[in-house]
Amino acid sequence: MSFRKEHELHTRRFGRNLGLGLVLAGLVALVFGLTVVKVGVDGFTMQQSSEAKD
Amino acid sequence: MSDASLHTASTQPQAGQGDAEFGDYFALLKPRVMTLVVFTAFVGLIAAPQGVHPVVAFAAILFIAVGGGASGALNMWWDADIDRVMKRTRNRPIPAGKVTESEAFAFGITLAAFAVVMLTLATNVLAGALLAFTIFFYVVIYSMWLKRWTPQNIVIGGAAGAFPPMIGWAAVTGSVSIESVLMFALIFMWTPPHFWALALFMRSDYDKAGVPMLTVTHGRPATRRHILVYTLLLAALAIVTAFTSVGGPIYLTVAVALNAAFILGAVRIWRRDEDMADADDYAVEKKFFRLSLYYLFAHFVAIALEALLVPFGLGGW
Numbered sequence: 001m002s003f004r005k006e007h008e009l010h011t012r013r014f015g016r017n018l019g020l021g022l023v024l025a026g027l028v029a030l031v032f033g034l035t036v037v038k039v040g041v042d043g044f045t046m047q048q049s050s051e052a053k054d
Numbered sequence: 055m056s057d058a059s060l061h062t063a064s065t066q067p068q069a070g071q072g073d074a075e076f077g078d079y080f081a082l083l084k085p086r087v088m089t090l091v092v093f094t095a096f097v098g099l100i101a102a103p104q105g106v107h108p109v110v111a112f113a114a115i116l117f118i119a120v121g122g123g124a125s126g127a128l129n130m131w132w133d134a135d136i137d138r139v140m141k142r143t144r145n146r147p148i149p150a151g152k153v154t155e156s157e158a159f160a161f162g163i164t165l166a167a168f169a170v171v172m173l174t175l176a177t178n179v180l181a182g183a184l185l186a187f188t189i190f191f192y193v194v195i196y197s198m199w200l201k202r203w204t205p206q207n208i209v210i211g212g213a214a215g216a217f218p219p220m221i222g223w224a225a226v227t228g229s230v231s232i233e234s235v236l237m238f239a240l241i242f243m244w245t246p247p248h249f250w251a252l253a254l255f256m257r258s259d260y261d262k263a264g265v266p267m268l269t270v271t272h273g274r275p276a277t278r279r280h281i282l283v284y285t286l287l288l289a290a291l292a293i294v295t296a297f298t299s300v301g302g303p304i305y306l307t308v309a310v311a312l313n314a315a316f317i318l319g320a321v322r323i324w325r326r327d328e329d330m331a332d333a334d335d336y337a338v339e340k341k342f343f344r345l346s347l348y349y350l351f352a353h354f355v356a357i358a359l360e361a362l363l364v365p366f367g368l369g370g371w
Contacts, residue, residue: 014074019076033109
């Protein structure tokens with residue numbers, strides 16, 4: 001038994017999976033970007049303020 | 055999908071329920087409503103007094119948009135019975151048989167939780183809480199409770215659409231202020247005259263679906279009076295906003311010109327009856343509706359301009 005890959009059903013499923021994959025990739029990039037910004041800004045500020053106390 | 059069903063599909067592939075395309079899930083998010091959410095949230099965000107990192111700003115607007123979309127999906131899940139009856143909504147993913155009701159519910163609730171958690175983590179707890187309340191308000195208070203119960207449903211539904219600039223503002227400042235409340239009020243008071251003008255010239259089948267609309271329950275003359283009253287209240291709010299920290303000469307000029315035109319249009323609508331409207335195919339009502347689209351857009355563009363021109367010594371008072 002073999003898949004008939006050319007069938008419209010498989011094309012639609014491929015489109016859906018591709019879309020979901022791109023959304024997830026975008027989310028990973030966004031979370032990474034947010035992490036860099038949060039650590040870069042907040043982390044540095046917190047470090048500075050703790051140094052100031054010392 | 056299980057292996058068994060995949061093998062069945064491989065021998066006799068059929069497009070069945072739940073075999074939706076990516077675009078069908080996207081349509082559940084009500085993308086046209088999302089554009090208004092994105093735009094007003096963006097203005098609320100840049101009008102806020104403090105700055106925010108562009109990545110955080112982008113993430114905040116994205117998660118506000120996803121939260122708004124999630125409430126749209128949950129609204130479609132709850133209102134699937136109405137959507138099947140009305141012509142305008144018959145092609146939505148659920149009535150069209152592309153997405154099942156349970157899939158739409160799972161999709162909506164998951165995205166709603168995701169958006170609230172991510173907005174909280176990216177910005178602050180208040181912004182996340184406001185987004186959660188907006189989703190709750192739109193889905194539970196509006197869709198489940200008041201939409202089918204009161205002809206003031208448009209007024210209540212408008213509140214849900216009015217929250218995004220307040221959330222954008224809260225994402226930056228971590229607080230609610232008079233300015234963000236006024237931006238909320240601007241959309242809140244604008245929604246009823248905008249939709250009731252549409253209801254006057256678009257013969258909708260809401261009554262067939264059992265949704266009480268003011269034009270049907272209280273009649274068209276009462277709807278015309280309501281449009282005038284809300285327009286006068288809206289104009290007062292719009293002008294007051296000019297004298298807060300988000301206003302300025304540009305905003306005041308836009309507000310005076312557009313509110314004068316809007317009041318004039320509302321008075322014309324109020325003075326007409328159905329015979330007069332029929333005679334010119336609702337020309338005045340249609341013109342007022344078109345003006346209402348420019349009205350909201352121009353007010354928020356003016357608020358954005360006031361904020362963006364501050365670094366050049368031009369924006370604000």
